Amino acid sequence: MRHLAFYSPSDPNLELTLKVLLAILGILAASAICGKIALMVKQPRVLGEMVAGVLLGPTLLGVLLPGVQKSLFPADVKPVLYVLSTIGLTLYMFLVGAGIDHGKKSGKSGKGAKGTGGEGAERQGRHVILLAVSGIIPSLVLGVGVGLLWYSQLSRRDVSRMEFALFLGGALSLTAFPMLARILYERGLENSPLGRLTLVAASVDDVVAWCFLAVLSAVHAGSGPMSALQSILLAVVFTGVMLFGVARLLRPLGARVAQTKSFTTGQMYVVAFVVLGAGWFTDRIGIYSVFGGFIAGLAMPRDAAFREALHGRMMDFVSVFLLPIFFAFSGLNTKLNSVAGATMLLAFGMFLAAGFIGKYVGCGLAMRTMGFSWRESWAVGGLMNARGLMILIFINIGLSQRIISQEVFSILVLVAVVTTAGAMPLYRWALPQSIEGRLVTGASGAAGKSREDQAGQREMAADAS
Structure with missing residues (x-):
């Protein structure tokens, strides 16, 4: 039987x-295997997926089975994986932006939050x-200091000392906001004073970090000061148009979706056009597409029913299919064997210490000054110290734009894995279940009880965060 033309074995497209x-x-x-193992050892699924990406790269598979690794990821496949991972990141950051509740307050007084009782909106805002x-400045300052110290040994020659230092500081100041939100939800603390305050602060940190990266990318990508200024001004105009123009136009759509609790095909076309169009525009002006996706998410209607329907429609596909591709692509660029020798191990130790101390101590002391107990304060410090997927996105942009070297990228991947793995142990050490149970408010629907045992039944696509 003759082969059909498009099934020809010699067809390069096939x-x-x-x-x-x-x-x-x-x-x-x-990703499925490593994610399951992560859940078994009481770690977030995203940690297993991050590790899976590293294992598929030259760090393990490339050493143990180089032939298999080369056959699985030949050179002509990598550009396709890059495109898919970029689309996945743009959609994921869109969902992160859409999931941020602009109107959240730090909540009413509850046990263990001595400083929040009866306070007004102004004090909550403070x-x-x-x-x-406290979550962003100490890590940024320490990161910049470490970056200045290691510039000569680790930076690319075509990157200025201040660019390198600022990028490192920005990467270490990130918090994995979606991961933090998921942990608080699972444990029934999302409506507690501690939970509400932490969620809003973490979302602010990430917004600032992405804006910071957008400016740094524009400065680095510009052929001169005027080109960088043009990119920054276009980004500001774009943000204004999205948040004050497009957001208004989308309100009727949000009202209809909130009423029906679901999206029609036509409505999904509108959402897809907005997010991908925003990603294309920001890429076009010299700022990575994830920034456009994030701003598009912020421009979405703020109704809770709309956000729930949106995440229910999109997050499964993004987290199960597209994000593992991103982790694998990151793993292909990660060579942990380069983090060897006294010099590189010392650099890793200093990067890790700067990021950890800045977040853990900074946020812990800030919570204590507000009247929270030391246990609650250190629990928040541990959670805010997790960087998860956020830092991987950040440093992949830095690598693709040639702001950082391959060695620095590998070091920061290791920092991401260690800080993410440490988040839950630090939280559990600070807040044992007996103490945590007293913080769960009636609004959570499970007072006095951790929701950890319910996690498997309520598993959402937010596992990727």
């Missing part, structure tokens, strides 16, 4: 398709600002 599908199958299998500043 050959590339088969290679890409095989690579994706390998990625999904590794507390949010204090925790947000």
Whole structure:
């Protein structure tokens, strides 16, 4: 029987398709296995997926089975994985932006939050600002200091000392906001004074970090000061148009979705056009597409029912299919064997210490000054110290724009894994279940009880965060 033309074994399009599908199958299998193992050891699924990406790269598979690794990820497959991962990141950051509740307050007084009882909106706002500043400034300052110290040994020669230092500080100041939100939800603390305050502050930290990266990317990508200024001004105009123009136009759509609790196909076309169009525009002006996706998310209607329907429609596909591809692509660029020798290990130790101390101590002391107990304060410090997927996105942008070297990228991947893995142990050490149970408010629907045992039944696509 003759082969149909488009099934010809010599057809390069079919050959590339088969290679890409095989690579994706390998990625999904590794992510599923490592994600399950992470859950078994009481770690977030995202940690397992991050590790799976590293294991598929030159760090392990490339050493143990170099032939298999090369066959699974040949050179012509990597550009396709890059495109898919970029689309996945843009959609994911869109969902992160859409999930941020602009109107959240730090909540009413509850047991263990001595400083929040009866306070007005102004005082709540000051507390949010204090925790947000404490979450970003100490890590930024320490990161910049470490970056200045290691510039000569680790930076690319075509990157200025201040660019390198600022990028490192920005990367270390990130918090994995979606991961933090998921942990608080699972444990029934999302409506407690501690939970509300932490969620708002973490969202502010991430917004500031992404804006910071957008400016740094524009400065680095510009052919001169005027080009960088043009990119920054266009980004400001874009943000204004999205948040004050497009957001208004989307309100009727939000009202209809909130009423029906679901999206029609036509409504999903509108959402997809907005987010991908925003990503295309920001890429076009010299700022990475994830910034456009994030701003598009902030421009979405703020109704809780709309956000729930949006996440229910999109997050499964993004987290199960696209994000593992991003982790694998990051793993292909990670060479942990380069983090060897006294010099590189010392650099890793200093990067890790700067990020950890800045977040853990800074946020812990800020919470204590607001009247929270030391246990609550250190629990928040541990959670805010998790960087998860956020730092991987940040440093992948830095690597693609040639702001950081391969060695620095690998060090920061290791920092991401260690800080993410440490978040839950630090939280549990500070807040044992007996103490945590007293903080769960009636609004959580599970007073006095941790929701950790319910996590498997309520598993959402937010596992990716």
